Amino acid sequence: YGRRPVSTFGNPNFISSYVLMLFPITLFYFLKTQDRKSKFMYFIYSVSYLGMIFASMTRSTFIGLFVEILILLVIKDFRGFIQKNINLSKRFIIAFVCIFILWPDQNLKPFSFGVIQRIYDGIEKSVKSIGLDVTKKEVYPSYHQRLLIWGCGIEMFLENPIIGKGWGSFELFYPFYQGGFLRKYDALRELRTHANNAHNEIVEILSQTGIVGFGVWILFLFSIYYHFFRFLKFSENNIKKLIVIAFLSSFSGMLIDNMMNVSIHFATP
16 A cells, blocks of 8 residues: 555555554563563564655654653653663664664665654645645645545534434535535545544544534543543552553553544454
């Protein structure tokens, strides 16, 4: 798929989200286990997940990975756990940096900095062609199709702001709303004319379930994070604290990934 690996997941954006969720957990077990064979296997798992994320070239997952690592470093219990295993942590950091810097471009040319180039291209092209009112030369499909989808999703929400268009109906209604945008912006007509989901969790929930559903979604997220911090405060079991932090990191990474992705709504990941 565009020289990006998909495995049996059908889309690079799906497998990248899947291994994104596994990464913090395998990292925790790599640092925790005392058995050398198990430690080696967890190291291989963690490094292979990083390799798969970078090979997928999925920028939303790159952001999710950054958030995961940030959470693990910011929460003092896990930061202390990393410092306690500083020698192992150094080895892992070296492996991470090498994979990040040296992973090749999609054309597999040696000494091509694929991940860095992918991030740079995304920022450069998006900044050069901000907004939907662009010429055909300025259209950047990854960016402009998301703008198009988000615009349609916002129109769905504004039409039914209280209860939305109905859960699971985004793809059903999307072509109708897309039509107005394609008439207005000629340059966008060569983009793919479907959207299986909104590519943004906030737009996804608002467009299909309105303010009512969005309120329930916020309450759901609040419940998860509230009980997480409550558990950290009152639990005396350090190992349970660490694994819960790893799970929260995994959850948060997937959530942030899906502010520009659709993987959370597909059964495969």
